[in-house]
Amino acid sequence: MLAEEGVQHPFEPGRSGASERHGAPVSELVAVRPLRLGSVRGMATDRRQARPAAAEPDDREIGRRFAAGDEQALALAYERWAGQIHGMAVRAFGPGPDAEDVTQQTFVSAWTGRAGYRADKGPLPGWLVGVARHKIADTWARRDKQRRETEAAMSEAQAGPAERVTAGVDTQVADRILVLDELDLLGQPQRGIIELAFFEDLTHAQIAERTGLPLGTVKSHIRRTLERLRTRLEVDGAALHA
């Protein structure tokens, strides 16, 4: 696992064009892959054509139209951010059907749940990334459940009645879904602050610098948010295992 991979290119409003330049360099990788497994050469060149930014609505405008149910805004959001979302999905599941399902479900859920998006929740791409995190965690949970059911069925088949194991729930898999769920309920700036700490691995000093909030404010928001998440896990996490 490479923790550092995911945090180098923060997903910020107005940076969609720039972040696309981190995309896999198409022809170079094609040539590289068969002979260079184990090498990471050639990952950083710019092969994507610059997108004609003029005459296209800005991120905020797409967000506003998306929330208002403008179908073309879904297409624009897909054009602009599907690569980022799919990059996350591929990072989690490798290329293939699972990653494609996550990307598809992210946009479908975001569209059908667009009433839940408001501009004051932050930029649309950040919100889409939050939806994608849910889809990834859901997929993990589903796999975990299937694995446990299979194991339980096998143990039932092999063991006597006294030794039966029932399919349980992995605490961390369940915690993850609860935490992501609780993050959705946070207002700003709390949500933005904790997401910078969790997902971009920034220190409280870096968060203060990034957001322009005073250090003390950032620290007390972090404290209160972690307490809130702890309570959620203690209450609902306990219920899951009861």
Added chain:
Amino acid sequence: MQHCTPEQLALAALREPLPADDSAHLATCEACRSEVASLQRAVDAVAVPQLAAPGPAVAPPPAVWDAIVAATGVSATVRDDVVADPPAAEPVRAATVLPFRPRRRPALLVAAAVLAGAVVGAGAVAVVQNGDDGEAVTAVALDPLADNEASGRAEVVELEDGSRVVRVELDAPALDAEYYEIWLIDRDVVDMVPLGVVRPGTQTVELPADLDLGRFPLVDVSVEPLDGDPTHSGVSVARGELDT
């Protein structure tokens, strides 16, 4: 000394370094440590690289947009270049796995190569002519690396149709939940070509046409875990150098 502030403990739960006196107190105070641990449960639940902020973009295949249209019933269209299959779409999808693999692997391999150095030189290289089915071009002994028990022999054979195969005899213990893989590796032990899965015994694996054996003279047998990671595990058990 007095306990850490609640804010400091929250930062500790995020694994931020604390000022020296706080961190010294935390090291010895059961109450503070237990507070950090209880706050850390939420941190640990989502502190996985897969959920981190997006990294490199990967273009989804066109079918993804089609499925979104089908599921939502929207009549909007996306720009052609977004859903057009780029000529290299398939290989790129496969190749995008690369950036998430540990970068320290090549270093491990170099370490293995240094270990191997003395042994490789001792590998007896023979040129064999006129095998029964095809002509052996070159053969090399695979010598165990470090304390491994694996050894064997690899023979490059040219078949009548001009294609080349490697006949591998591997004398090695059977593996449980792992497998052997054979590679051709360059002298710098950086670039490599996977030739396939091998098992103890004799088998034949194909060589890619036009592959320059002079560029990849090291025949390497590795032990690979069943982790879905297509790159070399860094655990080499036997190796020989082709005389090309």
